[in-house]
Amino acid sequence: MSITRGAVRAPEFAPGLVWLNTDRPLSLRELRGKVVLLDFWTFG
Secondary structure (H helix, E strand, C coil): CCCCCCCCCCCCCCCCCCCCCCCCCCCHHHHHHCCCCCCCCCCC
């Protein structure tokens, strides 16, 4: 198995989002090179 690296183009997080378990909003630049787990859920 080979792993290729390439440019990942993702939009920056929208301003004004509510963030949980962090003291401030994060940016994609700060998360670059880190493993990130996103959990999306609904209350319905």
